[in-house]
Amino acid sequence: MSVREVNFDGLVGPTHNYSGLAHGNVASMSHEGLVANPREAALQGLEKMKSLMDAGYAQGVLPPQQRPDLGALRDLGFAGSDAEVLARAADEAPQVLRAVCSASSMWTANAATVTPSVDAPDGRVHFTPANLQSSFHRYLEPATTGRVLASIFADEARFAHHPVLPATPAFSDEGAANHTRLAGDHGEPGVHLYVYGRQAFGGDGIAPRRYPARQTLEASQAVARQHGLGDAQTVFAQQHPEAIDAGVFHNDVIAVGNGPVLLYHEYAFRDEQGTLDALRERVASPLIPVRVPVEAVSLDDAVASYLFNSQLLTNADGTMTLVVPGECQEREAVWRCLQDHLLAGHNPIAEVVVKDVKQSMRNGGGPACLRLRVALSEAERAALSGRVLLDDALHGELTAWVKRHYRDRLAPADLADPALASETLAALDELTGILQLGSVYPFQR
Numbered sequence: 001m002s003v004r005e006v007n008f009d010g011l012v013g014p015t016h017n018y019s020g021l022a023h024g025n026v027a028s029m030s031h032e033g034l035v036a037n038p039r040e041a042a043l044q045g046l047e048k049m050k051s052l053m054d055a056g057y058a059q060g061v062l063p064p065q066q067r068p069d070l071g072a073l074r075d076l077g078f079a080g081s082d083a084e085v086l087a088r089a090a091d092e093a094p095q096v097l098r099a100v101c102s103a104s105s106m107w108t109a110n111a112a113t114v115t116p117s118v119d120a121p122d123g124r125v126h127f128t129p130a131n132l133q134s135s136f137h138r139y140l141e142p143a144t145t146g147r148v149l150a151s152i153f154a155d156e157a158r159f160a161h162h163p164v165l166p167a168t169p170a171f172s173d174e175g176a177a178n179h180t181r182l183a184g185d186h187g188e189p190g191v192h193l194y195v196y197g198r199q200a201f202g203g204d205g206i207a208p209r210r211y212p213a214r215q216t217l218e219a220s221q222a223v224a225r226q227h228g229l230g231d232a233q234t235v236f237a238q239q240h241p242e243a244i245d246a247g248v249f250h251n252d253v254i255a256v257g258n259g260p261v262l263l264y265h266e267y268a269f270r271d272e273q274g275t276l277d278a279l280r281e282r283v284a285s286p287l288i289p290v291r292v293p294v295e296a297v298s299l300d301d302a303v304a305s306y307l308f309n310s311q312l313l314t315n316a317d318g319t320m321t322l323v324v325p326g327e328c329q330e331r332e333a334v335w336r337c338l339q340d341h342l343l344a345g346h347n348p349i350a351e352v353v354v355k356d357v358k359q360s361m362r363n364g365g366g367p368a369c370l371r372l373r374v375a376l377s378e379a380e381r382a383a384l385s386g387r388v389l390l391d392d393a394l395h396g397e398l399t400a401w402v403k404r405h406y407r408d409r410l411a412p413a414d415l416a417d418p419a420l421a422s423e424t425l426a427a428l429d430e431l432t433g434i435l436q437l438g439s440v441y442p443f444q445r
């Protein structure tokens with residue numbers, strides 16, 4: 001059985017813009033109001049997918065969501081034709097309009113938490129879409145995410161889909177961005193590290209003060225329970241509150257794991273030693289922790305460069321490649337750490353590849369945010385529905401589709417333009433045809 005990790009990248013949607021919607025996400029807050037380039041954003045994403053596919057990694061793609069979410073505006077009482085609904089929202093509640101236009105579903109690391117079949121008691125791959133209840137613009141995602149995942153992973157004998165957790169602060173869930181699976185190899189049984197920002201019920205009350213903790217212990221525990229994981233397979237660790245207050249709103253902004261390697265910053269976990277000990281007790285092969293001390297990379301440098309929001313990928317020869325965002329080259333301390341500490345150190349990381357995903361980065365989404373990892377056996381890959389595994393033909397069609405439909409300039413003031421809404425629907429209708437997904441969007445139902 002050949003198990004491979006497939007990275008499902010989110011295709012950037014046509015309404016990509018900078019609305020400053022994400023409190024606690026420094027990049028999103030500081031780029032509010034900037035003019036975005038949706039076409040460039042989508043092409044940067046496709047280029048990253050293509051280059052990883054060309055390098056031999058398995059690459060998948062997930063579609064963007066229907067935005068503006070006119071249904072959400074109607075639920076909030078805006079009535080009339082589509083154009084009237086948009087005009088009223090722009091006039092009476094511009095913040096709400098911005099939220100229903102966000103292209104945030106591109107960050108598929110927040111789409112769901114996934115457990116590979118080798119770890120699940122029933123031998124199926126398990127999925128729980130994240131409720132993303134921390135913010136209104138992302139709370140709108142899970143319904144369509146669930147439909148998309150169910151349409152791609154449709155074979156019930158191989159794939160299991162769980163309900164979204166209750167969308168309430170106690171069960172705040174942001175998906176795979178706070179979940180890391182560690183194992184000797186993708187096909188071997190693994191240990192699941194869930195990182196949470198706060199405990200909703202009980203606990204000692206230690207939590208960030210400045211910015212919100214988006215993941216609760218209770219949410220992580222519920223996901224592990226849904227997927228049938230037991231104590232010997234799970235570790236729950238609290239994120240360092242100081243890191244969250246410095247802008248580390250997800251664990252994947254301060255740590256990344258792959259196989260037996262855990263690359264992390266000194267301030268990733270509140271109890272660093274306890275977390276490593278608990279992992280070592282459970283992981284079958286020797287854990288390879290790669291620690292970056294704060295003297296080498298400050299929290300500010302980590303947040304600005306997104307060094308840890310890199311993709312760590314396994315190569316055929318057993319070495320690993322770290323795919324970092326271009327911003328890592330702009331911070332001297334970070335670039336030095338990559339060369340002198342990570343590449344030169346005793347660990348499997350043998351190569352650093354730099355990718356330009358600047359359009360996404362300005363909203364706080366690096367290479368790792370843009371992908372959902374799903375480890376699949378050959379038979380599971382063959383059982384996928386739709387046309388979502390990237391090859392040259394699909395890449396070519398998607399690139400042409402973006403060039404046909406996307407604008408190269410989008411300011412927050414453009415979001416009320418009814419033409420943007422109709423352009424987007426036409427584009428998405430065509431996209432479901434290209435990806436052979438069926439009717440996953442509200443306007444198609």
Ligand code: SUG
Nearest residue numbers: 019020021022025028109177250369
């Ligand atoms: O949830 N940004 C996203 C970025 C998500 C990054 N994902 C991971 N770290 N896995 C967020 O904060 C900004 C949208 C805006 O401002 O328009 C936003 O939602």
